[in-house]
Amino acid sequence: xxxxxxxxxxxxxxxxxxxxxxxxxxxxxxxxxxxxxxxxxxxxxxxxxxxxxxxxxxxxxxxxxxxxxxxxxxxxxxxxxxxxxxxxxxxxxxxxxxxxxxxxxxxxxxxxxxxxxxxxxxxxxxxxxxxxxxxxxxxxxxxxxxxxxxxxxxxxxxxxxxxxxxxxxxxxxxxxxxxxxxxxxxxxxxxxxxxxxxxxxxxxxxxxxxxxxxxxxxxxxxxxxxxxxxxxxxxxxxxxxxxxxxxxxxxxxxxxxxxxxxxxxxxxxxxxxxxxxxxxxxxxxxxxxxxxxxxxxxxxxxxxxxxxxxxxxxxxxxxxxxxxxxxxxxxx
Amino acid sequence: xxxxxxxxxxxxxxxxxxxxxxxxxxxxxxxxxxxxxxxxxxxxxxxxxxxxxxxxxxxxxxxxxxxxxxxxxxxxxxxxxxxxxxxxxxxxxxxxxxxxxxxxxxxxxxxxxxxxxxxxxxxxxxxxxxxxxxxxxxxxxxxxxxxxxxxxxxxxxxxxxxxxxxxxxxxxxxxxxxxxxxxxxxxxxxxxxxxxxxxxxxxxxxxxxxxxxxxxxxxxxxxxxxxxxxxxxxxxxxxxxxxxxxxxxxxxxxxxxxxxxxxxxxxxxxxxxxxxxxxxxxxxxxxxxxxxxxxxxxxxxxxxxxxxxxxxxxxxxxxxxxxxxxxxxxxxx
Numbered sequence: 079x080x081x082x083x084x085x086x087x088x089x090x091x092x093x094x095x096x097x098x099x100x101x102x103x104x105x106x107x108x109x110x111x112x113x114x115x116x117x118x119x120x121x122x123x124x125x126x127x128x129x130x131x132x133x134x135x136x137x138x139x140x141x142x143x144x145x146x147x148x149x150x151x152x153x154x155x156x157x158x159x160x161x162x163x164x165x166x167x168x169x170x171x172x173x174x175x176x177x178x179x180x181x182x183x184x185x186x187x188x189x190x191x192x193x194x195x196x197x198x199x200x201x202x203x204x205x206x207x208x209x210x211x212x213x214x215x216x217x218x219x220x221x222x223x224x225x226x227x228x229x230x231x232x233x234x235x236x237x238x239x240x241x242x243x244x245x246x247x248x249x250x251x252x253x254x255x256x257x258x259x260x261x262x263x264x265x266x267x268x269x270x271x272x273x274x275x276x277x278x279x280x281x282x283x284x285x286x287x288x289x290x291x292x293x294x295x296x297x298x299x300x301x302x303x304x305x306x307x308x309x310x311x312x313x314x315x316x317x318x319x320x321x322x323x324x325x326x327x328x329x330x331x332x333x334x335x336x337x338x339x340x341x342x343x344x345x346x347x348x349x350x351x352x353x354x355x356x357x358x359x360x361x362x363x364x365x366x367x368x369x370x371x372x373x374x375x376x377x378x379x380x381x382x383x384x385x386x387x388x389x390x391x392x393x394x395x396x397x398x399x400x401x402x403x404x405x406x407x408x409x410x
Numbered sequence: 411x412x413x414x415x416x417x418x419x420x421x422x423x424x425x426x427x428x429x430x431x432x433x434x435x436x437x438x439x440x441x442x443x444x445x446x447x448x449x450x451x452x453x454x455x456x457x458x459x460x461x462x463x464x465x466x467x468x469x470x471x472x473x474x475x476x477x478x479x480x481x482x483x484x485x486x487x488x489x490x491x492x493x494x495x496x497x498x499x500x501x502x503x504x505x506x507x508x509x510x511x512x513x514x515x516x517x518x519x520x521x522x523x524x525x526x527x528x529x530x531x532x533x534x535x536x537x538x539x540x541x542x543x544x545x546x547x548x549x550x551x552x553x554x555x556x557x558x559x560x561x562x563x564x565x566x567x568x569x570x571x572x573x574x575x576x577x578x579x580x581x582x583x584x585x586x587x588x589x590x591x592x593x594x595x596x597x598x599x600x601x602x603x604x605x606x607x608x609x610x611x612x613x614x615x616x617x618x619x620x621x622x623x624x625x626x627x628x629x630x631x632x633x634x635x636x637x638x639x640x641x642x643x644x645x646x647x648x649x650x651x652x653x654x655x656x657x658x659x660x661x662x663x664x665x666x667x668x669x670x671x672x673x674x675x676x677x678x679x680x681x682x683x684x685x686x687x688x689x690x691x692x693x694x695x696x697x698x699x700x701x702x703x704x705x706x707x708x709x710x711x712x713x714x715x716x717x718x719x720x721x722x723x724x725x726x727x728x729x730x731x732x733x734x735x736x737x738x739x740x741x742x743x
Contacts, residue, residue, distance in 0.1 A: 148538045148572025155542020160742035191520040191528035194736035249736040
């Protein structure tokens with residue numbers, strides 16, 4: 079029992095890893111400050127910034143009006159003046175309200191007239207929590223197509239912490255998609271010492287020889303579950319966690335596919351025009367000669383995320399979808 | 411504007427500088443228009459002919475370390491902030507020597523080192539950005555001010571309202587303005603909003619507002635100076651409505667047939683350069699020969715700039731791929 083308690087104490091949840099990264103960066107660099115709805119006295123809708131107001135004061139933890147375009151725009155201005163704003167979207171879905179500021183101002187300023195915008199937007203995304211069409215979305219695809227932005231989507235507490243610290247120190251606008259299904263479900267023991275996970279480096283979360291399973295976010299865990307099932311059948315998955323969508327780590331993706339000769343791309347964003355489509359096209363262009371089967375995509379249908387349990391379960395990719403896909407591909 | 415008030419409140423040298431920048435703006439934009447008509451400039455040309463007093467007036471009222479997010483007819487801002495006519499013409503010609511090195515055209519230029527935030531065509535987008543610059547000044551306890559504006563049309567956008575609200579709530583050191591030139595492209599004010607004065611919009615945010623004669627450089631300067639002083643003193647944002655008239659089409663290709671000629675005839679008599687000359691004569695600061703001399707000086711600067719820009723190289727096509735992302739050394743400290 080004593081051992082169990084001790085282990086419990088050293089485990090950090092995905093949400094606490096994010097909180098730790100913010101706290102450490104704010105302590106390290108006084109230019110880092112936070113903006114968002116209800117992040118102050120309330121501590122944020124998911125309590126990521128609980129206690130921050132008291133520790134850092136109302137000019138480093140700014141509760142904003144309900145005004146995403148306005149406060150993202152303000153964060154852009156503050157970033158250009160030399161501060162390091164970290165904006166919280168209460169839910170990633172609301173990022174649509176700030177789409178214009180992100181794609182037209184933050185993404186283009188450096189290219190157009192040389193102004194660096196060192197900004198981070200944290201966006202809790204994804205389904206599995208019965209949030210319905212406005213609280214479950216995966217909007218990364220909208221921004222994947224927009225040059226000038228970096229996009230991060232961690233799957234573990236270790237990556238969540240290390241990538242957020244890297245995002246804050248990056249001189250560019252970074253969209254940090256944190257999966258709210260993982261917040262309190264995924265825990266890990268983190269290093270005591272400070273560490274950074276560099277942007278643009280994918281991570282092979284499980285090494286296998288038969289099929290490359292390329293994914294990110296909460297789907298990494300689904301892929302690992304499916305890999306366990308498939309292992310019983312003698313199909314060995316190589317699970318590549320992208321971690322950063324832009325810059326995309328093509329080297330790691332290609333190395334995996336050259337090893338396995340087969341690829342499945344799995345994501346929680348809608349299928350059409352999603353990141354899977356792009357990776358599939360890249361593999362066709364650059365790895366065609368090593369492919370031994372069609373590239374499969376597993377992703378939700380092209381509908382909004384539905385609310386009711388059976389509908390949402392139908393919508394989200396399942397372990398059985400991956401198993402079925404892998405069996406089909408293994409037969410080639 | 412009362413002559414005695416002017417003499418007392420604006421230094422002679424400041425007023426004479428403003429007159430020079432009015433002439434330089436007119437001269438430069440006339441040249442740009444001519445180059446457009448000769449087919450030398452590809453893309454749009456949006457000038458401030460008849461509205462030069464606004465940018466020249468407010469930019470003259472600011473300190474060099476204050477930050478400006480100009481409206482798209484604010485050429486005077488660039489000149490006052492040290493962009494040379496040559497650099498500006500190079501920008502219009504898409505040359506490497508332009509502030510955006512050919513990445514963007516015409517008024518879409520900026521430079522953080524000179525305190526000018528680059529214009530975004532999505533009108534009013536830079537108003538929250540300017541509020542954010544002011545937020546940075548407030549967080550760091552700096553005595554700096556941001557000055558940002560849009561046109562009458564731009565005040566219909568959500569970003570205008572979100573910026574006004576946020577700045578008012580946090581009492582940020584920012585001054586917002588609207589260049590009310592009565593037409594948003596071809597859409598007259600009456601189809602843009604159901605109020606007569608744009609300044610009404612400030613009331614909803616608990617923000618003081620003022621209507622200013624946008625063709626009177628002294629009035630623009632003084633109203634701006636008051637608003638800037640309040641912002642610097644921690645009293646929060648002010649909204650200024652500069653009333654003026656767009657004396658030509660939305661851009662150089664637009665003949666503006668939708669504007670009644672009588673309206674233009676009436677506003678022609680209020681030309682800001684003529685009005686400044688009248689004021690300078692009343693104050694005994696200048697006469698016809700002085701005005702002529704200043705005009706010559708402006709034209710010479712523009713001639714030299716045109717020469718420079720025309721002989722500057724175009725960017726190499728491969729430059730397209732450069733600069734999507736910033737490097738750490740490009741971030742302001």
